[in-house]
Amino acid sequence: MSSVIESIETLLVDLPTIRPHKLSMTTMACQTLVIVRLRDSDGVEGLGEGTTIGGLAYGPESPESIKRNIDSYLAPLLIGQSASAVATLRARLDRHARGNAIAKSALETALLDAQGKRLGLPMAELLGGARHDHLPVLWTLASGDTARDIDEAFQRLEQRRHCDFKLKIGANAVDDDVRHVAAIKAALGERASVRVDVNQAWSESTAVRGIAALQAAGIELIEQPVSAREHAGLVRLAKRFEVPMLADEAVADARDGFALAAAGFSGAYALKIAKAGGPRGALALAEVAQAAGIGLYGGTLLEGTIGTAASLHAWATLPELAWGSEMFGPLLLKDDIVAEPLAYGEFGVELPKGPGLGIALDEDKLAHYARR
Ligand code: MUC
Ligand code: MG
Structure with a gap:
């Protein structure tokens, strides 16, 4: 039985x-x-x-x-x-x-x-088998203070924890946000890649102004500048600028990914197990992205160790994450509820070993x- x-x-x-x-x-x-x-x-x-x-x-x-x-x-x-x-x-x-x-x-x-x-068997084996056992992980600078963010970035670089940084913007006036981002990029120079996540905060016209300035400042990727439902606007921005767009809230699952690609989008998709109803749905979105020539990015909804490990098992089966991942959730938390934390280092994280998630409470x- x-x-x-x-x-x-x-x-x-x-x-x-x-x-x-x-x-x-x-x-x-x-x-x-x-x-x-x-x-x-x-x-x-x-x-x-x-x-x-x-x-x-x-x-x-x-x-x-x-x-x-x-x-x-x-x-x-x-x-x-x-x-x-x-x-x-x-x-x-x-x-x-x-x-x-x-x-x-x-x-x-x-x-x-x-x-x-x-x-x-490890969860990755159930999802097709791991092709990687160490995945790149960026860090999000979001203290709200430019000097503190720069300090934090240098600390992470020196620890060899992270060399890619995502800045959360959109809460302030666009000119203030651009100044903040440009100051951080200027301080880091070529040592780090800097991207922004606007979390849907801009209208299309504000986005045109903001993205032009961010592109000139050397920002590498613009995440979800406009509302999730503004597929046409996101496609126009992707066509207008050289700096690529990363669709996050606009693409939850494979159907969204297909619709956005069919509408002419190019750039990258943030995969999240939470948006897609689980690891299997997130990998289905990855298949659509690959068929459409859209880059992959391992996204987080700021999960703790269990959700982060589940995502890592899924991302480990993918051929390539063109934009890396942001599976840093556990590092943002003061404490954890698992026996062994994930092993972060060398600008990434190890895929946990052992059956299932490889995580114990x-x-x-x-x-x-x-x-x-
Ligand atoms: C999001 O929208 O990308 C990911 C990293 C972070 O700081 O917030 C999340 C959500
Ligand atoms: Mg996002």
Whole structure:
């Protein structure tokens, strides 16, 4: 008799950030992880994680809605089902529940972790096999203060932690943002690549002005300058400028990726397991991007170690990440809830080894930070 899913527990875990993290729509002092513990009848436990940014500031799911919707609607669709049938279970979630991509990603991660543990295989093996065991990781400078960001960048370079930096802009007037970014790029010079993420804050006309100045300042990549729904505007910007555009909020899954490519977009796509409803959906978007000649970038929704590890297992199966990755989430948090942290170094991170995610919980830390 094959193993069946017996129980699914969800926990909200609040972890403080090492410094305020300022984005165009919110400033984070804490990150909330929704941790999933899925237990199967053979005694195997699968771990999953879902996060967003700033409650409802980033998208329509909040940590509380992720937990609530798993508990009330999604978990009951899985309990009692055969635990190994990951693709069938994932299709079942989509058939009976719309949206809720982050909640579904957390569950898919837990299903894959359990299946990997059952078979004694790392999650990447279940997704086609790892082609890399060390992935490049950039750092996001988002303290809100130019001098502090420059200090932080030099520290990270000297530690050989990161040599690519993403700056969060869009909260201030465009001229102030451009001054801030240009000062950081001028301080770093050729030692580092500097990119920006506007998180949808600009109108198209502001974007034309801002991007022209950022391109002149030597910025290498412009992430989501306009609203996620402005596909035509993003395509026009991609055609207008030499500096490439990175579509993030505009592309959640393979269908979005196909529509944007068909509309004439060129540049890069940010893959995120959270946007695509799990690692498998994110890899489907990667296939579409590759078919369309669009570059790949391993994106984060600032997950902790479990969600970051799940993403790494997926990105490790890809031929090339033209723009690297931003899988630094755990480094933004003051503490962790896992026994062994991920190994960061040499401007990247090691793919965790061991069955499933290759990650074990620290039960004391989990109990300490879990919301009551
Ligand atoms: C985003 O929009 O890219 C990724 C890094 C970071 O600082 O915020 C996220 C979200
Ligand atoms: Mg982004």
